[in-house]
Amino acid sequence: MRAVPRAKIFLVGTLCLTLSLGTLATLAVAAGDDAEPKHTVKEVMKVAHKDGLLKKILNGDGSAEDKQMLLDLYVSLIENKPKKGSMESWQTLAGGAALAAAKVVVGREDGIAQLKKASNCKACHDVHK
Numbered sequence: 001m002r003a004v005p006r007a008k009i010f011l012v013g014t015l016c017l018t019l020s021l022g023t024l025a026t027l028a029v030a031a032g033d034d035a036e037p038k039h040t041v042k043e044v045m046k047v048a049h050k051d052g053l054l055k056k057i058l059n060g061d062g063s064a065e066d067k068q069m070l071l072d073l074y075v076s077l078i079e080n081k082p083k084k085g086s087m088e089s090w091q092t093l094a095g096g097a098a099l100a101a102a103k104v105v106v107g108r109e110d111g112i113a114q115l116k117k118a119s120n121c122k123a124c125h126d127v128h129k
């Protein structure tokens with residue numbers, strides 16, 4: 001049997017992850033199709049990012065309610081349409097943030113680390129703000 005190169009395995013893994021995030025976001029958008037987003041993007045930015053909810057959770061000081069609130073806010077991001085940038089990119093970024101927040105809610109070991117990456121302000125603002 002021929003050994004599969006490592007890089008190939010990594011590529012396929014990354015592709016699967018990207019696809020599943022995209023599907024998650026598309027499903028969420030489809031489910032909330034004609035519903036108004038629960039929170040606007042500005043509200044999410046204020047409560048999650050300006051008022052310190054994300055920081056509290058990243059520092060390990062977030063309560064179960066805090067974590068659920070962040071998830072609710074990030075799901076609202078997916079329900080919104082960005083005023084700048086492509087829908088595809090938005091679904092990947094907002095979907096990634098929501099998935100990471102969900103991992104934190106259910107207590108996955110890599111949740112906080114993933115949330116830190118997925119909430120990168122500049123990565124999203126450069127494309128969508």
Ligand code: HEC
Nearest residue numbers: 041042045049050093094097118119120121124125128129
């Ligand atoms: C998934 C994408 C995304 C991520 C991640 C993100 N932002 Fe934003 N942010 C936006 C978008 C889109 C806007 C523009 C909203 C508008 O004007 O309607 C925005 C606007 C803002 C605003 C201005 C809000 C206002 O009232 O005009 C602040 C402050 C802000 N973000 C802070 C942050 C901080 C701090 C982080 C990182 C901890 C962050 N954001 C991460 C997408 C994101």
